[in-house]
Every structure is written in C-alpha cells, then in structure tokens.
Amino acid sequence: SFMRGHSMTIEAPITKVINIINAAQENSPLTVAQALDKVLEILKTSELYSPFQHQDNRPNDDPMASDFVEGLMSQNVKRKLSGHDIHKDLPRATHQGYHHIPSSPTCSLSQISEPIMNILNLDSSWDFDIISLEKLTNSRTLVHLGLKLFSRFGACEFLNINETCLVNWLQMIESNYHSQNHYHNSTHAADVMHATAYFLDKDRSKEIFDQQDQVASLIAAAVHDVD
Incomplete structure (x- = not known):
C-alpha cells in the first residue's frame, strides 16, 4: 500500500510549532526560554481564539x-x-x-x-x-x-x-x-x-x-x- 511504501510522519500543525519552539529553547538565553515557556502554555490551551485581556503588570492591578x-x-x-x-x-x-x-x-x-x-x-x-x-x-x-x-x-x-x-x-x-x-x-x-x-x-x-x-x-x- 501507499502508506507501507512511504515513510512519513503525520502530525498536526500545532505539534510542529510546539516542536520548533522546544528546539529553539535548547540554545536560547534564560529570559528567552522563559518567554517561550509562556508561549507554549498559551498554545496548549483549548481557548486559542477566545478574547485575551492585555495587562501592563502594574502593581496596583486587582x-x-x-x-x-x-x-x-x-x-x-x-x-x-x-x-x-x-x-x-x-x-x-x-x-x-x-x-x-x-x-x-x-x-x-x-x-x-x-x-x-x-x-x-x-x-x-x-x-x-x-x-x-x-x-x-x-x-x-x-x-x-x-x-x-x-x-x-x-x-x-x-x-x-x-x-x-x-x-x-x-x-x-x-x-x-x-x-x-x-x-x-x-x-x-x-x-x-x-x-x-x-x-x-x-x-x-x-x-x-x-x-x-x-x-x-x-x-x-x-x-x-x-x-
């Protein structure tokens, strides 16, 4: 069959993105790696298209x-x-x-x-x-x-x-x-x-x-x- 005759990997686009980010983290400075951790955390949620409230991380935020x-x-x-x-x-x-x-x-x-x-x-x-x-x-x-x-x-x-x-x-x-x-x-x-x-x-x-x-x-x- 076609599948038997061809070596191929089937993966979702989001999986490719996560793998690329993981690879980039290996040779990145600590601050960049931490930022990429946050990116991965967002990508792994089930609400990628829900509204997001941007905050300025001000100390007075409630x-x-x-x-x-x-x-x-x-x-x-x-x-x-x-x-x-x-x-x-x-x-x-x-x-x-x-x-x-x-x-x-x-x-x-x-x-x-x-x-x-x-x-x-x-x-x-x-x-x-x-x-x-x-x-x-x-x-x-x-x-x-x-x-x-x-x-x-x-x-x-x-x-x-x-x-x-x-x-x-x-x-x-x-x-x-x-x-x-x-x-x-x-x-x-x-x-x-x-x-x-x-x-x-x-x-x-x-x-x-x-x-x-x-x-x-x-x-x-x-x-x-x-x-």
Missing part, C-alpha cells in the same frame, strides 16, 4: 477584578448588545435540574413589571420577601434581585460595564444553579446577596468597606454555591 472581567469576556466572543438578542448568545444549561433561561430576559430595571418592582423596592429591609419574589419571577430570583442590588451599589459604573452585560452575567450564573436542589439554588444565592447588601449598607460597614469591597462582596454572594 487580580479579582481582572479575573471577573476575563470571565465576562470569555463567555461569548460575539455577544450582541441589544436587549432582544441577549438570550441568543447565552450558554444554555443542558443538565437536568438546571434553570432554563427564558427567551425574553429582563434587560433593564425599567422593564421589570410593577408587582415585581414593588417587592424589589423593599430590598433594603431585613424582612425582604424572597419567597414571593421567587414565585413572581418563576424562580429567576437571582437575576431580578441581583440587578436591583448591583444597581443600588453602582456596580455597573464601578466595573465600567452596561446593564446588558450585567444581565448576561446574572443569567449565566443563575442558569448554573440546580433548580431542583431545595436549598443551594439561585433563590438561596439571591437571599445571601440580600443579607450581604443589608449589612454592607450599615454605617459601620461603610466605614470599613469601599465600593470595590462592596461590589466584590455582592459578586461573591451571587456565586458562592454555583456549580
């Missing part, structure tokens, strides 16, 4: 904020910004027991219905009725309350994102909570967010935490039990 921004960037490269198209670009949870993301997501506080808004406007009270919100929103508690709380603490302005980006992220997080889990579900996450916001709003907390701490605390509360 790793937590950087990771959060990179997470938002990596979800959908071609995410649309119109409210009508938010849902089309969101990843769907396919495992049984996960939330189904509705086809008409709320994209602004101004579009939330009056009955739901009446509950959300009590978000600063310790007696906030999270169960009624769960029923009225068809278990989309985290998206609605999260949007209200993040707005209250100026998260979009602080993170330099728009409301659509925030809704995309909240829907992604909520879709990865197990709705059939009777405790660690998105309503529980929203409840923890509410409690966090309640204490962040106290005078003593305001003396200790700046806006970065507040936004980070709300994010942590939203994702603390996500699968």
Whole structure:
C-alpha cells in the first residue's frame, strides 16, 4: 500500500510549532526560554481564539477584578448588545435540574413589571420577601434581585460595564444553579446577596468597606454555591 511504501510522519500543525519552539529553547538565553515557556502554555490551551485581556503588570492591578472581567469576556466572543438578542448568545444549561433561561430576559430595571418592582423596592429591609419574589419571577430570583442590588451599589459604573452585560452575567450564573436542589439554588444565592447588601449598607460597614469591597462582596454572594 501507499502508506507501507512511504515513510512519513503525520502530525498536526500545532505539534510542529510546539516542536520548533522546544528546539529553539535548547540554545536560547534564560529570559528567552522563559518567554517561550509562556508561549507554549498559551498554545496548549483549548481557548486559542477566545478574547485575551492585555495587562501592563502594574502593581496596583486587582487580580479579582481582572479575573471577573476575563470571565465576562470569555463567555461569548460575539455577544450582541441589544436587549432582544441577549438570550441568543447565552450558554444554555443542558443538565437536568438546571434553570432554563427564558427567551425574553429582563434587560433593564425599567422593564421589570410593577408587582415585581414593588417587592424589589423593599430590598433594603431585613424582612425582604424572597419567597414571593421567587414565585413572581418563576424562580429567576437571582437575576431580578441581583440587578436591583448591583444597581443600588453602582456596580455597573464601578466595573465600567452596561446593564446588558450585567444581565448576561446574572443569567449565566443563575442558569448554573440546580433548580431542583431545595436549598443551594439561585433563590438561596439571591437571599445571601440580600443579607450581604443589608449589612454592607450599615454605617459601620461603610466605614470599613469601599465600593470595590462592596461590589466584590455582592459578586461573591451571587456565586458562592454555583456549580
């Protein structure tokens, strides 16, 4: 056969590139070899065409904020910004027991219905009725309350994102909570967010935490039990 009669090596182009870099490293100065190690690390990932956030390695860079921004960037490269198209670009949870993301997501506080808004406007009270919100929103508690709380603490302005980006992220997080889990579900996450916001709003907390701490605390509360 042709294969038996010809000695040949079949390898992917990326393998050739990696082999060439490995060979170049052998006779390179230490600094160059270290830089090539970083190149190899990038080439060996499965996300070669995902957006990459360039950083200047400044000492004041916040790793937590950087990771959060990179997470938002990596979800959908071609995410649309119109409210009508938010849902089309969101990843769907396919495992049984996960939330189904509705086809008409709320994209602004101004579009939330009056009955739901009446509950959300009590978000600063310790007696906030999270169960009624769960029923009225068809278990989309985290998206609605999260949007209200993040707005209250100026998260979009602080993170330099728009409301659509925030809704995309909240829907992604909520879709990865197990709705059939009777405790660690998105309503529980929203409840923890509410409690966090309640204490962040106290005078003593305001003396200790700046806006970065507040936004980070709300994010942590939203994702603390996500699968």
